Amino acid sequence: MLKTIVEQKRQEVDCAKLVQPATTMAIQPASHEFAKAIQRVNWALIAECKLASPVKGRLCTGYTVPELAEIYAANGAAALSVHTDRHFCGHLQDIAKVRETVALPILRKDFIIDPYQIYEARAAGAHAILLIAAILTDEEILSFLAVAAEMGMDCLVETHSREELKRVIKTPANIVGINNRDLKTFTTSIENTFDLLPDVEPGKTIISESGIHCGQDALRLKSAGVRGILVGEGLVKAADIACKTKELALQQN
Numbered sequence: 053m054l055k056t057i058v059e060q061k062r063q064e065v066d067c068a069k070l071v072q073p074a075t076t077m078a079i080q081p082a083s084h085e086f087a088k089a090i091q092r093v094n095w096a097l098i099a100e101c102k103l104a105s106p107v108k109g110r111l112c113t114g115y116t117v118p119e120l121a122e123i124y125a126a127n128g129a130a131a132l133s134v135h136t137d138r139h140f141c142g143h144l145q146d147i148a149k150v151r152e153t154v155a156l157p158i159l160r161k162d163f164i165i166d167p168y169q170i171y172e173a174r175a176a177g178a179h180a181i182l183l184i185a186a187i188l189t190d191e192e193i194l195s196f197l198a199v200a201a202e203m204g205m206d207c208l209v210e211t212h213s214r215e216e217l218k219r220v221i222k223t224p225a226n227i228v229g230i231n232n233r234d235l236k237t238f239t240t241s242i243e244n245t246f247d248l249l250p251d252v253e254p255g256k257t258i259i260s261e262s263g264i265h266c267g268q269d270a271l272r273l274k275s276a277g278v279r280g281i282l283v284g285e286g287l288v289k290a291a292d293i294a295c296k297t298k299e300l301a302l303q304q305n
């Protein structure tokens with residue numbers, strides 16, 4: 053599935069480049085708002101606006117993306133992740149809608165495979181992007197980090213295996229994600245974060261991603277030295293999203 057998504061993404065990006073070349077985009081640099089929001093607290097919830105999953109289908113029907121963002125912002129999230137890929141029912145325009153609604157920094161959640169998407173993200177108002185080590189070469193990671201840095205944007209560089217973590221640790225990436233979702237089987241286990249954490253060098257900000265559902269998971273991760281969590285399904289499927297946001301944000305900052 054990942055291979056298919058990436059192939060489709062390549063076609064989408066090629067079409068988008070023809071419609072709007074990057075040179076015609078109005079780009080104002082960011083000021084590392086995303087990294088600052090995460091690094092100024094000892095615990096950060098990155099709350100994800102996730103309407104659907106390519107594996108599980110529709111996850112959230114009762115709220116729009118800006119409505120979710122508003123609930124997250126009012127209940128302790130440090131930053132937002134906004135899916136812009138169509139397999140998650142996301143659109144690039146969702147970033148602008150969220151920016152009009154709340155002041156929290158926004159991560160563009162997508163399958164970034166071309167620098168064009170980084171310009172597109174910034175032009176839409178995103179402060180950060182996700183880079184997935186599993187779909188990028190070392191050279192691409194380095195070059196995309198540099199493109200983002202030129203625009204004052206931050207990168208959450210996602211790893212799942214020890215091998216990916218080793219590759220990413222060697223780069224200047226300062227926010228490293230440990231994904232609890234295996235992108236081959238799509239199963240999640242937060243034990244993956246505990247397994248990989250000892251291999252991380254001091255100085256890197258670690259975010260545990262995926263499969264996190266309750267305050268108890270959050271507390272275990274925080275106690276192990278993780279700086280924050282990125283949560284989608286656990287929030288959007290909660291009976292009371294405001295209450296779940298507070299629970300995962302751990303409110304004691």
Ligand SMILES: O=C(O)c1ccccc1NCC(=O)[C@H](O)[C@H](O)COP(=O)(O)O
Pocket residue numbers: 100102105106107108161233235238240261262263264282283284285286
């Ligand atoms: O969420 C999926 O089913 C998925 C399928 C294929 C590739 C990636 C996938 N998810 C990646 C994400 O961006 C998640 O939304 C994010 O890590 C949050 O995960 P969760 O809290 O488990 O919803």
